[in-house]
Amino acid sequence: xxxxxxxGGKGGVGKTTASSAYAYHxxxxxxxxxxxxxxxxxxxxxxxxxxxxxxxxxxKENLYAxxxxxxxxxxxxxxxxxxxxxDVVSPIIVKEIERQLDxxxxxxxxxESAVFDKLMEIIIDYQKDYDRIIIDTxxxxxxxxxxxxPELLGGxxxxxxxxxxxxxxxxxxxxxxDKKMESIIKKDPVLSKLNERKRKMEKAREILTDGDLVSFVxxxxxxxxxxxxxxxxxxxxxxxNIHIKELIINRxxxxxxxxxxxxxxxxxxxxxxxxxEDVFSNKRLIKIPLIDExxxxxxxxxxxxxxxxxx
Amino acid sequence: MRVIKLKNKRELxxxxxxxxxxxxxxxxxxxxxxxxxAYDEMDNFMLLCFGDLLxxxxxxxxxTLELLPYLAEDLEGWERRIMARESIYGDRWGxxxx
Numbered sequence: 001x002x003x004x005x006x007x008g009g010k011g012g013v014g015k016t017t018a019s020s021a022y023a024y025h026x027x028x029x030x031x032x033x034x035x036x037x038x039x040x041x042x043x044x045x046x047x048x049x050x051x052x053x054x055x056x057x058x059x060k061e062n063l064y065a066x067x068x069x070x071x072x073x074x075x076x077x078x079x080x081x082x083x084x085x086x087d088v089v090s091p092i093i094v095k096e097i098e099r100q101l102d103x104x105x106x107x108x109x110x111x112e113s114a115v116f117d118k119l120m121e122i123i124i125d126y127q128k129d130y131d132r133i134i135i136d137t138x139x140x141x142x143x144x145x146x147x148x149x150p151e152l153l154g155g156x157x158x159x160x161x162x163x164x165x166x167x168x169x170x171x172x173x174x175x176x177x178d179k180k181m182e183s184i185i186k187k188d189p190v191l192s193k194l195n196e197r198k199r200k201m202e203k204a205r206e207i208l209t210d211g212d213l214v215s216f217v218x219x220x221x222x223x224x225x226x227x228x229x230x231x232x233x234x235x236x237x238x239x240x241n242i243h244i245k246e247l248i249i250n251r252x253x254x255x256x257x258x259x260x261x262x263x264x265x266x267x268x269x270x271x272x273x274x275x276x277e278d279v280f281s282n283k284r285l286i287k288i289p290l291i292d293e294x295x296x297x298x299x300x301x302x303x304x305x306x307x308x309x310x311x
Numbered sequence: 312m313r314v315i316k317l318k319n320k321r322e323l324x325x326x327x328x329x330x331x332x333x334x335x336x337x338x339x340x341x342x343x344x345x346x347x348x349a350y351d352e353m354d355n356f357m358l359l360c361f362g363d364l365l366x367x368x369x370x371x372x373x374x375t376l377e378l379l380p381y382l383a384e385d386l387e388g389w390e391r392r393i394m395a396r397e398s399i400y401g402d403r404w405g406x407x408x409x
Binding site: 074077078081084085089093096097100101104107109110113152153156157159160163164166167170171173174189190194197 | 342349352364368376377378
């Protein structure tokens with residue numbers, strides 16, 4: 001797999017287990033590994049049984065973890081705007097804007113943008129310092145949206161820049177002060193902010209669609225709904241030029257089962273295993289069995305064995 | 312016919328000039344229209360940035376917040392204008408008659 005590995009999948013299939021086990025596998029090979037969670041309902045801290053939060057935390061030798069906190073990130077962003085504002089705006093309307101900023105910070109949509117920004121910041125800033133960055137994402141819907149953000153917002157940014165330019169050009173025509181206006185357009189802080197944002201979006205898109213830098217792994221269980229969701233996700237991601245080469249099939253029942261109930265379950269599972277092998281025949285399948293214990297640091301070592309031989 | 316005094320004559324011609332200028336000066340007229348168009352365009356830009364404030368969801372709402380300090384002065388006027396837009400026909404008609 002590549003330097004950046006995203007783990008995605010339906011809720012509850014074992015993304016955190018798989019990504020932690022893979023991270024463990026990487027550290028065992030001596031790679032300095034950073035495990036990042038973008039799911040607002042973090043569970044890395046539960047697997048490692050310790051507080052992690054939004055700072056890089058050393059878990060063990062070569063293994064570091066980070067949980068992105070959307071609220072904290074959007075608060076940081078808003079506070080930064082407030083700080084910069086004091087130089088630009090007259091003190092009279094500062095209060096009014098602050099009120100609007102605070103309202104916007106808690107509006108839906110802010111969280112996902114905040115997570116996205118922080119994730120890109122981590123990837124860009126820490127790429128050099130780590131051999132491997134593993135991203136434990138939120139359930140499929142969330143993640144698809146996250147990955148489609150640069151595409152979606154990039155287009156919107158283009159429109160905003162175009163509109164702003166057009167309006168300013170019209171002003172220029174209306175005022176006749178050609179030379180002065182030209183320099184105003186060049187110095188327009190709104191346009192420069194928009195352009196800067198657009199550049200960041202383009203950079204993010206470049207990174208996420210770089211097939212030599214990013215691997216996207218989907219985790220699923222041999223059951224109907226996770227298979228269906230994986231099929232859809234593979235198609236959707238393909239549209240954004242993100243190709244999935246590996247699938248992890250988690251929670252496979254042991255071969256020998258006792259009792260009518262488990263025998264029936266196993267039969268059903270065999271059917272779905274066959275379906276997975278048929279539908280995703282061009283993908284590498286990594287199989288992880290169901291274990292009879294909670295997933296904790298101690299049994300990650302055991303689970304990580306199933307990644308053996310993977311780079 | 313009484314003789315018009317030279318001074319009055321001058322005044323009359325000046326007034327006539329002014330009248331003709333405003334009646335037929337396309338330059339001034341068109342400049343005014345462009346200015347109106349520029350204001351409209353700027354209002355539309357504001358709408359794309361801060362439609363959220365009016366309840367229209369905007370996907371980039373989070374990112375346009377950083378523009379707020381630079382556009383804040385226009386924000387209040389914009390909100391008032393955009394709320395007053397009751398009919399697009401009335402709005403467009405206003406462009407041509409006044």
